[in-house]
Amino acid sequence: MNFNLTEEQQMLQDSLRRFLSNEYTFEKRGQIIHSGKGVDETTWRAFADMGLLGFTFPEENDGLGGNAIDTMLVMDSFGRALVVEPYLSTVVLCGGLIRDAGSDSQKAAILPAIAAGEHLMAFAHSEPGSRYNLSQVVTTAEKTGDGYVLNGRKTAVLHGSQANQLIVSARSHGDIADPEGVSLFLVDRNANGLTVRDFATHDGHRTAELTLDNVQLNHDALIGEQEKALPLIEKATDLAIAALCSEAVGAMEALNEATLEYLKTRKQFGVPIGKFQVLQHRMADMFIATEEAKSMAILAASEADSDDREERRRALSMAKALVGQSARKVGQDAVQLHGGMGVTDEMLAAHLFKRLTLINLLFGDADYHLGQVSDQLLAATA
Amino acid sequence: MDLNYTPEQDQFREEVRKFLADNLPDDIRQRVKQRLRPTKEMTQRWQQILFKRGWAASAWPQQFGGPGWDAIEQLIFEEECAVAGAPRQLDFGLRMVAPVIMTFGNEEQKERFLPGILSGEDWWCQGYSEPGAGSDLASLRTTAKHEGDHYVVNGQKTWTTLGQHADWIFCLVRTSSEGKPQQGISFLLIDMKTPGISVRPIIMLDGEHEINEVYFDNVKVPVENLVGEENKGWTYAKFLLGHERTGLANVGQWKALMNRLKELARESRDGQRPLIENVRFRDRLAQLDMELRALELTVLRVLTNESGPGPQASILKIRGTEVGQALFELLMEAMGPDAIAHIPDALDLGYEGPRVGAADAAPAAGDYFNMRKLSIFGGSNEIQRNIIAQMVLGL
Numbered sequence: 001m002n003f004n005l006t007e008e009q010q011m012l013q014d015s016l017r018r019f020l021s022n023e024y025t026f027e028k029r030g031q032i033i034h035s036g037k038g039v040d041e042t043t044w045r046a047f048a049d050m051g052l053l054g055f056t057f058p059e060e061n062d063g064l065g066g067n068a069i070d071t072m073l074v075m076d077s078f079g080r081a082l083v084v085e086p087y088l089s090t091v092v093l094c095g096g097l098i099r100d101a102g103s104d105s106q107k108a109a110i111l112p113a114i115a116a117g118e119h120l121m122a123f124a125h126s127e128p129g130s131r132y133n134l135s136q137v138v139t140t141a142e143k144t145g146d147g148y149v150l151n152g153r154k155t156a157v158l159h160g161s162q163a164n165q166l167i168v169s170a171r172s173h174g175d176i177a178d179p180e181g182v183s184l185f186l187v188d189r190n191a192n193g194l195t196v197r198d199f200a201t202h203d204g205h206r207t208a209e210l211t212l213d214n215v216q217l218n219h220d221a222l223i224g225e226q227e228k229a230l231p232l233i234e235k236a237t238d239l240a241i242a243a244l245c246s247e248a249v250g251a252m253e254a255l256n257e258a259t260l261e262y263l264k265t266r267k268q269f270g271v272p273i274g275k276f277q278v279l280q281h282r283m284a285d286m287f288i289a290t291e292e293a294k295s296m297a298i299l300a301a302s303e304a305d306s307d308d309r310e311e312r313r314r315a316l317s318m319a320k321a322l323v324g325q326s327a328r329k330v331g332q333d334a335v336q337l338h339g340g341m342g343v344t345d346e347m348l349a350a351h352l353f354k355r356l357t358l359i360n361l362l363f364g365d366a367d368y369h370l371g372q373v374s375d376q377l378l379a380a381t382a
Numbered sequence: 383m384d385l386n387y388t389p390e391q392d393q394f395r396e397e398v399r400k401f402l403a404d405n406l407p408d409d410i411r412q413r414v415k416q417r418l419r420p421t422k423e424m425t426q427r428w429q430q431i432l433f434k435r436g437w438a439a440s441a442w443p444q445q446f447g448g449p450g451w452d453a454i455e456q457l458i459f460e461e462e463c464a465v466a467g468a469p470r471q472l473d474f475g476l477r478m479v480a481p482v483i484m485t486f487g488n489e490e491q492k493e494r495f496l497p498g499i500l501s502g503e504d505w506w507c508q509g510y511s512e513p514g515a516g517s518d519l520a521s522l523r524t525t526a527k528h529e530g531d532h533y534v535v536n537g538q539k540t541w542t543t544l545g546q547h548a549d550w551i552f553c554l555v556r557t558s559s560e561g562k563p564q565q566g567i568s569f570l571l572i573d574m575k576t577p578g579i580s581v582r583p584i585i586m587l588d589g590e591h592e593i594n595e596v597y598f599d600n601v602k603v604p605v606e607n608l609v610g611e612e613n614k615g616w617t618y619a620k621f622l623l624g625h626e627r628t629g630l631a632n633v634g635q636w637k638a639l640m641n642r643l644k645e646l647a648r649e650s651r652d653g654q655r656p657l658i659e660n661v662r663f664r665d666r667l668a669q670l671d672m673e674l675r676a677l678e679l680t681v682l683r684v685l686t687n688e689s690g691p692g693p694q695a696s697i698l699k700i701r702g703t704e705v706g707q708a709l710f711e712l713l714m715e716a717m718g719p720d721a722i723a724h725i726p727d728a729l730d731l732g733y734e735g736p737r738v739g740a741a742d743a744a745p746a747a748g749d750y751f752n753m754r755k756l757s758i759f760g761g762s763n764e765i766q767r768n769i770i771a772q773m774v775l776g777l
């Protein structure tokens with residue numbers, strides 16, 4: 001067992017953090033969000049140049065052959081700097097899906113383009129009312145002579161409008177929550193019958209709602225095996241969860257640093273407020289919660305690539321639940337310890353708090369994942 | 383001991399309910415039910431309606447135009463208003479400065495200021511906090527120099543809630559630097575139109591303009607606007623904070639929120655089943671239902687206590703704000719992924735553009751963020767615990 005980063009990983013992390021603290025300042029981030037575009041081209045280009053966009057792709061597809069531990073390093077740094085670009089949807093979710101399940105020609109067409117920073121993608125799976133249940137798909141895929149026709153609605157499609165291409169789940173068989181019968185399809189952003197509604201999110205990212213109205217697809221739009229996509233969806237979701245756990249840890253560490261600094265500098269009653277024992281204990285608890293979250297984020301990253309479904313899903317649910325709980329505690333307490341300053345838009349702390357809050361709501365909140373762990377426990381003792 | 387309401391109290395509740403059904407304007411009710419902020423006009427219009435009925439100030443005695451209700455009647459009234467979707471009345475005049483004026487002000491001040499507060503014509507804001515004086519309020523530095531028939535005020539107040547709408551601000555100012563910091567503070571009423579006052583917005587983390595900085599640059603305030611005695615302002619300030627804190631228990635509003643949560647739990651889907659069948663969610667709802675009941679009964683016990691709330695008000699402030707924050711959090715989580723979208727326009731009147739999920743999903747996350755303020759203002763919850771530890775427990 002070894003928790004150390006390799007020299008290469010360490011170097012990458014150092015240079016990424018340096019880049020972000022110089023180039024991706026709080027002000028710059030504010031401008032990117034304000035522009036409403038959801039992605040800053042210069043920043044995205046720089047990520048491509050650093051190799052981040054193809055990090056986890058095979059070398060024959062212009063990637064670096066990395067794994068979820070490498071994603072962890074990137075996301076942790078993104079969490080500190082509150083990066084709003086579509087790394088999660090393009091590289092982790094869609095890139096991961098194509099890498100794991102795409103045909104050779106799909107890989108060749110898509111992965112190098114993502115790695116070069118020329119192709120943005122989004123994952124369209126959740127539907128109104130499905131909440132966090134992965135097997136629920138109402139959107140239909142009707143088989144036709146030369147392909148498929150898709151109809152339905154998708155919600156919470158992260159960076160859906162910024163993407164050139166989407167991966168959409170749809171059902172051609174079974175009840176609405178049947179684990180069998182769901183397939184994944186590549187759909188171009190400008191496909192006929194596809195409507196994309198772009199929204200800002202509270203943490204400066206973008207999300208979209210999709211309507212698919214007789215969207216016609218060719219046979220080669222299918223990813224992986226027909227009607228057998230649920231395991232792929234679970235795997236992609238787990239990669240996303242691992243990435244979000246690391247991002248949350250980065251954000252919590254940054255939030256703790258900001259709060260600690262505030263406790264040392266803000267004076268009331270003639271002393272720095274950090275002299276009050278009740279605040280010291282609160283800060284100590286925030287620190288403990290972050291360390292625990294970090295341990296679970298490492299677990300998540302080391303399990304995310306595993307093909308042992310049961311074991312992987314259990315670890316990922318444990319991680320997401322605990323990180324969600326820690327993020328809530330650290331976020332709320334950081335705001336509280338900042339007093340009035342904590343609820344103002346001008347403070348970094350408030351933005352870290354908002355991102356942490358939304359991370360909990362993505363791909364299953366702490367309660368949902370606690371439920372998953374709990375159900376598994378019951379199944380194992382039965 | 384009897385936890386039941388008397389027949390008279392039940393009848394009173396019916397009367398309030400009927401009044402609300404007949405008089406609460408539909409546009410206002412809809413807005414409040416969707417948890418969108420009422421506009422200044424709506425708050426004032428509602429105050430006028432209550433004023434005409436003689437119910438403008440539930441806590442005021444009859445001699446000043448109040449209905450003369452006892453504590454239980456006041457709570458019944460507030461609860462019915464909140465549950466029906468009436469906008470929250472503005473505390474700063476009705477519950478904060480008015481009791482100070484009634485108790486410590488002179489006859490002229492009562493005649494001059496109370497009617498405008500009652501009718502809602504005068505919008506008041508609170509000028510206590512300063513950048514350097516938050517929890518340590520007594521360290522405030524805004525000065526008022528007595529020069530002939532007026533004071534000259536210089537300094538800065540901050541976090542001033544809804545100061546952008548205000549006609550008047552009640553301020554704590556330093557009139558002496560002798561002795562302990564508490565000893566040199568005075569309580570001044572200042573017309574916001576006086577030359578030398580400027581108001582600058584502070585944008586909160588939910589993107590809303592709700593609080594402000596207020597600057598005073600050689601602002602001349604007539605001496606007749608001093609309440610009580612010079613350098614005795616700290617006593618009045620603390621008296622006022624007691625009133626502010628009991629107001630923050632907010633049981634009526636939390637009940638309205640609880641009703642909405644129960645409705646959502648029945649109506650919204652968690653995959654194949656209604657959300658209420660999700661046992662983890664239901665347990666949290668049940669927990670809050672229980673805590674809310676405990677809060678309500680505690681409020682009733684504290685407020686019907688003959689000797690007044692005293693430091694017990696801190697219990698209500700802490701639990702009231704904690705329960706409220708937990709309700710807003712659960713509401714956001716009930717909305718789930720529908721809560722992530724930030725659609726500021728959907729918070730405006732008459733919005734008909736695209737949304738995500740239920741109409742009141744739009745304010746859910748923003749409200750959760752915004753409501754973190756509850757444990758910070760009105761004396762932070764840490765300060766309230768210090769008060770309980772020291773004043774109640776004698777530690």
Ligand SMILES: Cc1cc2nc3c(=O)[nH]c(=O)nc-3n(C[C@H](O)[C@H](O)[C@H](O)COP(=O)(O)OP(=O)(O)OC[C@H]3O[C@@H](n4cnc5c(N)ncnc54)[C@H](O)[C@@H]3O)c2cc1C
Nearest residue numbers: 336337339340508510511516517541542543755759762764
């Ligand atoms: C949304 C909002 C609206 C407001 N509206 C108004 C208004 O209309 N008018 C007005 O005058 N003020 C208003 N306030 C100000 C509010 O009363 C202050 O924010 C509050 O008193 C805390 O002061 P502070 O923000 O300076 O925090 P600080 O006093 O700097 O506190 C920072 C942290 O230290 C803790 N702390 C401080 N001292 C101690 C101690 N002795 N022991 C333990 N912990 C301690 C606090 O609890 C807090 O967690 C508002 C505030 C907010 C957030």
